[in-house]
Amino acid sequence: MMTRRNTLFSLAALPAALVGLRDLLAGSQAHAARAYEVTHTDAEWKKLLTxxxxxxxxxxxxETPYTSPLNKEKRAGIFSCAGCALPLFSSATKFESGTGWPSFWQPLDKAVVEESDTTLFMKRTEVLCRRCGGHLGHVFDDGPKPTGLRYCMNGVAMNFKAA
Known part of the structure; x- marks a missing residue:
């Protein structure tokens, strides 16, 4: 039976529960265990990035699918981290996945790190920039040969420089 006291305690806990749900749905994770070459305070990142x-x-x-101009980028060149300019992917490994995000079958050597991501009630592999720890997207095992991988990246997390 719900008493007035139980109702008040439940309502008092609601804001904390909503914040936890918001963070879970947004996929925000702390990667504090790993040290990165490029670091900035949160305020500095806000000034450096859109x-x-x-x-x-x-x-x-x-990002919303099909909104990134990089999704349609077909020229030869390099896709780099928008946070620290580290080269991440060659256009030679880009393919059309039909997902609405730029997709690649392989990153450049030593460009990314991968971590387990269990947000949104599923297990995925998150892809981060090796140098600054920026979240790039996720990697899945439904890509083309030769790797069979699909690095599904957020276009807004990268810049493109034509060859």
Whole structure:
């Protein structure tokens, strides 16, 4: 039976529960256990990045599918981290996945690190920039040969430089 006292205690706990749910749904994770070459305070990252870049790279957000100009980029060149300019992917490994995000079958050597991601009630592999720890996207095992992998990246997390 719900008493007035139980109701008040439940309502008092609601704000904390909502914050936890918001963080879970946003996929925000702390990668404090790993040290990165490029580090900035949260305030510095906010000044260096656009709001969309900050949301994705620093808070593990996801851009809306089919909104990134990089999804349609077909020229030869290099895709680099928007946070620290580290080269991440060659256009030679880009393919059309039909997902709405730029997809690659392989990153450049020593460009990314991967971590387990259990947000959104599923197990995935998160892809981070090796140098600054920026969230780039996720990797899945449904890609083309030769690797069979699909690095599904947020276009807003990268810049492109034509060859």
């Amino acid at each position: 709001p969309d870049q900050y949301s994705v790279l620093r808070k593990a957000g996801t």
